[in-house]
Amino acid sequence: MSLDTDxxxxxxxxxxxxxxxxxxxxxxxxxxxxxxxxTLGAAGVLWAVxxxxxxxxxxxxxxxxxxxxxxxxxxxxxxxxxxxxELNGLNAPMLVQYGxxxxxxxxxxxxxxxxxxxxxxxxxxxQLGNTLVLAVLALATAWVLALGLALWSARGGKAATLxxxxxxxxxxxxxxFWLGSLLILVFSVRLQWLPATSGAPGVEGLILPVLTLxxxxxGFLGQVMRESMLTAMNSPFAISSRARGESEVSLSLRHALxxxxxxxxxxxxxxxxxxxxxxxxxxxxxxRPGIGRTLLQSVLVRDVPVVLGVVVLVAAIYILVTLLSxxxxxxxxPRLRAA
Amino acid sequence: xxxxxxxxxxxxxxxxKVRDLRIxxxxxxxxxxxxxxxxxxxxAGECLAIVGESGSGKSVTARTLIGLTGANAVIQAxxxxxxxxxxxxNSDRAWRKVRGxxxxxxxxxxxxxxDPLRPIGREIADSLRIHTKLSAAARTNTVLGLLEAVGxxxxxxxxxxxxxxxxxxLRQRALIAAAIALDPALLIADEPTTALDATxxxxxxxxxxxxxxxGTSLLLISHDLAVVGQLADRIAVMRQGEIVETGPTAxxxxxxxxxxxxxxxxxxxxxxxxGTRLAPARAGISVRQHALIGxxxxxxxxxxxxxxxxxxxSLRKTYRNPDGxxxxxxxxxxxxxxxGQTLGIVGESGSGKSTVARMALGLTxxxxxxxxxxxxPWSTLLEKQRRPQRRHITSIxxxxxxxxxxxxxxxxxxxxxxxxSRALPAAERRDEVIRLLETVGLxxxxxxxxxLRLSGGQRQRIAIARALAPGPEVIICDEPVSALDVSIQxxxxxxxxxxxxxxxxxxxxxxxxxxxxxHISDEIVVMEAGRVVEAGRTAEVFANPAEDYTKKxxxxxxxxxxxxxxxxx
Numbered sequence: 001m002s003l004d005t006d007x008x009x010x011x012x013x014x015x016x017x018x019x020x021x022x023x024x025x026x027x028x029x030x031x032x033x034x035x036x037x038x039t040l041g042a043a044g045v046l047w048a049v050x051x052x053x054x055x056x057x058x059x060x061x062x063x064x065x066x067x068x069x070x071x072x073x074x075x076x077x078x079x080x081x082x083x084x085x086e087l088n089g090l091n092a093p094m095l096v097q098y099g100x101x102x103x104x105x106x107x108x109x110x111x112x113x114x115x116x117x118x119x120x121x122x123x124x125x126x127q128l129g130n131t132l133v134l135a136v137l138a139l140a141t142a143w144v145l146a147l148g149l150a151l152w153s154a155r156g157g158k159a160a161t162l163x164x165x166x167x168x169x170x171x172x173x174x175x176x177f178w179l180g181s182l183l184i185l186v187f188s189v190r191l192q193w194l195p196a197t198s199g200a201p202g203v204e205g206l207i208l209p210v211l212t213l214x215x216x217x218x219g220f221l222g223q224v225m226r227e228s229m230l231t232a233m234n235s236p237f238a239i240s241s242r243a244r245g246e247s248e249v250s251l252s253l254r255h256a257l258x259x260x261x262x263x264x265x266x267x268x269x270x271x272x273x274x275x276x277x278x279x280x281x282x283x284x285x286x287x288r289p290g291i292g293r294t295l296l297q298s299v300l301v302r303d304v305p306v307v308l309g310v311v312v313l314v315a316a317i318y319i320l321v322t323l324l325s326x327x328x329x330x331x332x333x334p335r336l337r338a339a
Numbered sequence: 340x341x342x343x344x345x346x347x348x349x350x351x352x353x354x355x356k357v358r359d360l361r362i363x364x365x366x367x368x369x370x371x372x373x374x375x376x377x378x379x380x381x382x383a384g385e386c387l388a389i390v391g392e393s394g395s396g397k398s399v400t401a402r403t404l405i406g407l408t409g410a411n412a413v414i415q416a417x418x419x420x421x422x423x424x425x426x427x428x429n430s431d432r433a434w435r436k437v438r439g440x441x442x443x444x445x446x447x448x449x450x451x452x453x454d455p456l457r458p459i460g461r462e463i464a465d466s467l468r469i470h471t472k473l474s475a476a477a478r479t480n481t482v483l484g485l486l487e488a489v490g491x492x493x494x495x496x497x498x499x500x501x502x503x504x505x506x507x508x509l510r511q512r513a514l515i516a517a518a519i520a521l522d523p524a525l526l527i528a529d530e531p532t533t534a535l536d537a538t539x540x541x542x543x544x545x546x547x548x549x550x551x552x553x554g555t556s557l558l559l560i561s562h563d564l565a566v567v568g569q570l571a572d573r574i575a576v577m578r579q580g581e582i583v584e585t586g587p588t589a590x591x592x593x594x595x596x597x598x599x600x601x602x603x604x605x606x607x608x609x610x611x612x613x614g615t616r617l618a619p620a621r622a623g624i625s626v627r628q629h630a631l632i633g634x635x636x637x638x639x640x641x642x643x644x645x646x647x648x649x650x651x652x653s654l655r656k657t658y659r660n661p662d663g664x665x666x667x668x669x670x671x672x673x674x675x676x677x678x679g680q681t682l683g684i685v686g687e688s689g690s691g692k693s694t695v696a697r698m699a700l701g702l703t704x705x706x707x708x709x710x711x712x713x714x715x716p717w718s719t720l721l722e723k724q725r726r727p728q729r730r731h732i733t734s735i736x737x738x739x740x741x742x743x744x745x746x747x748x749x750x751x752x753x754x755x756x757x758x759x760s761r762a763l764p765a766a767e768r769r770d771e772v773i774r775l776l777e778t779v780g781l782x783x784x785x786x787x788x789x790x791l792r793l794s795g796g797q798r799q800r801i802a803i804a805r806a807l808a809p810g811p812e813v814i815i816c817d818e819p820v821s822a823l824d825v826s827i828q829x830x831x832x833x834x835x836x837x838x839x840x841x842x843x844x845x846x847x848x849x850x851x852x853x854x855x856x857x858h859i860s861d862e863i864v865v866m867e868a869g870r871v872v873e874a875g876r877t878a879e880v881f882a883n884p885a886e887d888y889t890k891k892x893x894x895x896x897x898x899x900x901x902x903x904x905x906x907x908x
Binding site: 235236237239241242243244245246247250255332333334335 | 405
């Protein structure tokens with residue numbers, strides 16, 4: 001059979017690219033619309049987060065002046081304390097303070113840390129990298145573990161399904177602080193393979209904290225992925241594919257894997273948020289620098305600007321990652337693009 | 340199309356030969372025999388149709404020929420040969436060599452048999468990738484040729500589209516293209532036209548006939564004798580795992596020997612005039628003569644209304660496409676349904692017939708135009724005013740299961756539909772439910788069943804009983820038998836007929852199946868792309884279609900007797 005491309009009318013050849021062009025335009029339009037809506041929503045969410053955090057910090061007992069004067073238990077006189085309040089605008093009515101805070105926030109100024117005496121943006125900038133490395137590595141590890149588990153247990157029959165299910169449920173239910181302590185006990189104290197703290201640069205220090213964050217997430221992702229992988233492997237299109245002579249391995253890699261990955265992509269935005277909150281625990285357990293540990297220390301000494309800065313920053317990261325995961329989901333699933 | 344793996348087939352041996360094939364499912368200790376020793380063979384360029392109803396074992400038989408019966412199946416056969424080669428001891432690897440290369444398989448459920456995440460070009464190229472050493476570019480070229488061969492327009496664009504972007508007919512063509520990519524000696528098509536519109540169905544049958552003419556052996560699996568009639572050379576009628584009758588198509592259709600074959604043939608509604616019974620009356624259970632409570636109450640002033648019970652005047656409805664552009668779903672549609680009669684609305688998917696049904700039910704407001712019920716305003720009312728009148732008009736759908744609460748048993752489903760059911764004492768309510776069950780030919784013991792535990796035919800009977808419960812004048816039937824086997828369809832159509840004459844019901848009967856519409860309707864309306872293209876008395880329209888579209892539809896309706904272009908018998 002030969003392909004006649006010559007006997008097409010000119011109208012045909014003009015019309016076809018035009019249709020494609022229109023489809024591409026419509027697709028771009030829908031992505032832009034999504035991004036636009038999201039940007040507006042993001043601004044609203046950031047405002048709400050900043051406001052809530054601001055007033056929540058006022059409700060916490062204790063006096064922020066202590067933080068300014070070197071922490072609780074300082075020996076400053078009442079006169080000095082009063083002066084410090086005046087200098088930092090802590091005597092103004094709360095709404096005025098709130099207005100000033102929002103005004104600075106809009107221009108990107110997060111204020112100065114009470115305790116460290118340097119701009120909050122600077123403090124967070126130093127710590128953010130550490131936490132992001134931890135979270136991204138944990139997410140990647142969780143994906144590999146979850147997909148591997150899903151692939152193995154979806155193909156292995158009843159026993160593998162049972163084992164897979166059990167592994168997933170148990171690991172999804174394990175709390176970070178417990179898992180972290182257990183890993184330290186086994187691999188640092190008993191076996192002495194890996195360091196218990198990860199303050200020093202180097203890969204060894206990262207392995208245990210990353211695993212601590214990744215394992216519970218892998219259990220969670222694995223459950224969702226295995227479910228959609230099983231559905232895909234039993235669907236009519238999989239039977240069609242087998243009827244073409246496709247092997248089971250090839251079927252799971254070429255067809256089922258993509259179907260399994262879809263819900264994982266959708267959940268990854270949420271997962272990133274939960275990883276950063278998990279980092280508070282993990283960074284403390286492993287004495288690792290990062291915004292999680294910074295947050296905990298700042299709350300303890302009531303370093304209000306740093307706490308507010310962390311909250312707003314984490315909210316912004318969460319919004320960004322959710323948007324990215326939505327876009328990635330649309331990229332991976334052509335059915336979402338049409339809608 | 341020349342394929343490297345094809346060997347010329349010259350001898351007189353059948354392409355596939357099956358003797359005493361037995362299939363059972365289950366473990367060693369507890370197995371359920373499903374197929375009890377069947378024989379058949381197919382020669383090159385010949386088409387055998389295995390016809391039977393759901394559960395007859397026909398699809399399982401087809402799957403066994405490609406070794407995909409399932410892990411828990413036990414297969415025994417005296418002979419299972421493909422071109423003289425024994426398939427019985429095939430390893431997994433050996434089966435994979437057969438699948439796609441020697442035997443092409445077109446699965447039922449065309450709509451979901453392609454991976455929604457992959458372009459159809461990749462799906463079709465899979466067989467080439469697996470069985471040949473062709474380069475990627477050569478595969479693409481072959482796929483383009485295949486797309487053209489199965490009649491898919493604009494192959495260069497389609498090759499990159501996914502199944503979600505294609506219509507049902509195009510998906511089925513793509514599946515066939517994938518199955519014939521390596522020009523297999525045997526092509527198995529399992530219900531290849533189910534769920535497709537009549538004209539599309541015809542095109543798919545033509546496409547399969549082309550393959551047959553090119554020398555491919557065809558195994559056609561279907562529940563519908565009318566569909567296979569024009570393509571098959573021989574027909575094997577299968578029931579409960581046994582072939583009860585087999586022979587040349589003309590003989591099986593023209594002079595059926597077995598009682599079951601006769602029953603199947605009788606069930607085909609096409610060309611059977613109104614009022615002809617399609618199924619034998621079932622002993623023991625028959626429609627009882629009695630008045631239902633709802634029917635009693637309906638005998639008020641509204642029943643005396645003389646004109647048409649349901650009138651649509653110039654209905655129009657526009658929907659928005661995803662990109663915001665308007666799409667006219669229904670354009671200037673008018674009709675009148677008379678008391679005790681059936682008005683059939685026939686059209687293909689997307690013709691707007693279901694939108695018309697929704698407007699008739701008062702679920703969707705027409706943009707302009709009006710629906711009148713029993714001579715009174717209907718579509719213009721507020722829902723609050725409409726609600727007390729709703730018992731005059733009820734509905735039956737294609738998928739009754741989706742319209743039942745799965746947690747409710749049959750008694751509760753039916754009691755819920757009774758007028759003022761909460762005011763009725765429990766004992767009276769139960770009597771009413773049992774009367775409804777008997778009215779639709781079901782046993783009173785059904786009342787405690789859950790919908791999931793009912794067969795397709797029983798579910799549709801329950802749906803009919805529910806539609807009868809309020810004592811309606813008009814029942815909107817939206818594809819009520821499209822999901823049913825032919826013989827069950829026949830029973831349901833007979834039931835609708837009986838109920839109509841007993842309760843003076845009027846049906847608005849919507850279907851894509853011309854045979855069904857022809858059998859049940861007094862008048863028909865033919866719709867295409869939201870417009871009425873032709874309307875009139877059913878017999879006249881079928882005898883003398885005035886419009887081209889109607890003629891096209893009619894010629895595509897599956898008929899029992901082989902057309903001149905069909906089987907060689």
